Amino acid sequence: MPYCLYLRKSRADLDAEARGEGETLARHEKTLLELSRRQAFEIREIYREIVSGETIAARPVMQRLLSEVEHGIWDGVLVMEVERLARGDTIDQGIVAQTFKFSGTKIITPMKIYDPNNEYDEEYFEFGLFMSRREYKTINRRLQRGRVASVMEGKYNGSRPPYGYRRVKIENDRGYTLQPDEEQAPIVELIFSLYAFGEKTIDGGTEETGISKIARKLNNLKIPSAKGGDWTVASLQTMLRNPVYIGKIRWNARPVQKKMEDGQMVKTRPRAKPEDWILKDGLHPALIDEKTWEAVQLRLRENPSRPCPRKYETQNPLAGLVVCGICGRKMVRRPQKGKNSATLMCPAPTCRNISCRLDCAEEKILLALCGWLSDYRLTYETKTSHAPQSGFKKKALAKMICKRKELEKQQERIYEFFEQGVYTASIFQERLKKIQEQMDCTEKGISQIQIEMEGAKSQSSKAELPRAEPVLARYQSGTPAEKNVLLKSVLKKVVYTKTVRARRNGTPDGFELILFPRLPQNRTDD
Known part of the structure; x- marks a missing residue:
């Protein structure tokens, strides 16, 4: 073995x-x-x-x-x-x-x-x-x-330095600290200054600058973020709340928590309260002075973030399902004032993907899904589970493969004995014939098991198809959250792309959708 x-x-x-x-x-x-x-x-x-x-x-x-x-x-x-x-x-x-x-x-x-x-x-x-x-x-x-x-001790333990710094090894000591980055440090100072004191106008006054406006300004100036992409509101909010920029080291801000979901252990990193942090003076220099820091924190307290959306019911049936075809981000629902329909849009501020009406995108996805599922109507009864048989067949296949390799070695030894004169020509032919008969029998057994396993796999994959058909029947009567669960049960993702803006009073669609179903692709022999 x-x-x-x-x-x-x-x-x-x-x-x-x-x-x-x-x-x-x-x-x-x-x-x-x-x-x-x-x-x-x-x-x-x-x-x-x-x-x-x-x-x-x-x-x-x-x-x-x-x-x-x-x-x-x-x-x-x-x-x-x-x-x-x-x-x-x-x-x-x-x-x-x-x-x-x-x-x-x-x-x-x-x-x-x-x-x-x-x-x-x-x-x-x-x-x-x-x-x-x-x-x-x-x-x-x-x-x-x-x-x-x-x-x-004031050392930096993170594997990735915050924007504006470089992670360097401490000389003659263990551990790492931070050094200002010559290119990124002035950008950090600009961000804090704009949010704390505003932007100067042409007439000599100052104009209050919000986080969204700062993100647009940085993106217009083609200044890359820490990951090389666009600046977002979330990344700027995280930066403005990070005390590392006033020379502090923060630890335990997002501790790992483990919990069980559907029988599986899941790790999460929720944000801890400031009183649970470990906050110490760091060995690195500060990029922001105390006056600017206090002004920024005061304004953040006056403009708190919106409550966590998890506390409310899902309003978007396509949440987490539709992906932007240009930048790859998840598309989001944007509510409209009055009786106007909500739109589906890419959250990236510089993305060229054009939004559309949410109900229109949902309708097109359902139509495409209906046409796609119609090719998978089954005309036979699903057989019982093949899992127990599959295990035995795998073991039998493994044993036959091992036996084939042993026979190949025996065949090599027969040739060696014949070349060395141990076997006569008649003995050589007799033993070689027996080995070849055994090899032919083994090869037939391997081929037969492989054919049966492929057939069982095909049957089991087809058995999943009827589960998708009730999705459309239950869809219309469900809530947005229930619709979202139903769609995710049959679709991995949907890629959305729209690059041409519709004219006034024109058709509300004009976009392209690419569906990635969870079911096997259609085949010509089905």
């Missing part, structure tokens, strides 16, 4: 590489390959995981490995330590342990071979996973304490 290698980096590996101990994955690969040669293991695949994820959901290579272990493709997996497989919570550790146990896949390390069917090996393996989780929590607590201590 074949074996594979699983290689993954950890934080300790990154520290070792920084000390000049060499590339981690290369050293581990060399060690495990030497182990496989001593034990005569046939290595068919090498998995390399560069991302350092806490959970299995954040490690795509690990997900692929577990899927193959589940289907019995590998007889064993070679790793440096069992801790490399799972350092997540008890759920992730249980998934790893149960997957290897039920499939009978061995875990091979340079120190020990773990047989999941052996009671003592199973307990030792589970204990190793428990200790790795404990070690992970200890390392994480140490890192968090180190970050807080660094903030108390």
Whole structure:
């Protein structure tokens, strides 16, 4: 049976590489390959995981490995330590342990071979996973304490510097600080000055300048933002509230919070209250004086942000679904005064995409969806689930593939023995004929299973089609929020583009819509 290698980096590996101990994955690969040669293991695949994820959901290579272990493709997996497989919570550790146990896949390390069917090996393996989780929590607590201590010393812990600064290494000390950027620092001073004191007019007076007007001014001057794109109201509001520009270091402004949604762990970063911040004097110079800062904060308090829209019901049935075809941003609903219909517009201030009536775009999407779904009417009954059969077929396919490779090796050895004179011509022909018959039988079995699996996959994909048809039947009677959920169940996104403005009293459409459905594309044989 074949074996594979699983290689993954950890934080300790990154520290070792920084000390000049060499590339981690290369050293581990060399060690495990030497182990496989001593034990005569046939290595068919090498998995390399560069991302350092806490959970299995954040490690795509690990997900692929577990899927193959589940289907019995590998007889064993070679790793440096069992801790490399799972350092997540008890759920992730249980998934790893149960997957290897039920499939009978061995875990091979340079120190020990773990047989999941052996009671003592199973307990030792589970204990190793428990200790790795404990070690992970200890390392994480140490890192968090180190970050807080660094903030108390006035150092900058962020990976990306704020606009107007450059992140530099502190000389003769650990950590980083900030230095003013020669090109961006004057822009920061201009933004704070315009919002605090306004813009001078031709007659010598001053005109009050809002955040939207500042964004338009910067975009008209072709001044790029921190990410190289357009300036927006949100980015300017974040800048005007950041105390880093008066020489402060702020920490814990947006702490990570974990919660469960639909059985999955989701990480969010809500904004914390100022009293929950850690605010200390930084080592970096200030770009804004105290007088300007206080004037800006006073005006921000007099013009508070609108309440969070999540507290209100959704009014846009296309929310989060329609994407601008020019800049790629999500299109938003803009209400109109009086009895005028709401419009669908791109929020980017410099985007050339022209808005349209929201109800008109919604109607066109429904018409396109109706025409598209009409091609998928089913004329047969959906068969039962193929999931149980699929698992057995995958295992059978994996075994047949392994058998084919063994037969190929046997065929090579027959030729070698014939060339060396071990086999006579008659024995050679007899053994070669038997091997070829077995190979032909194996090839037919592989082809048959692959055809059956493709057929089952086609049937299961078609079984999803009837679920989309009731969407249109329930659509008209739903609320905007319900309509939004229904559309997202059958559409990934809709790309909207309109570059020619309609004339007065002309047609309200004139735009292009590209639908990206969640269903499989139509085929000529359907």
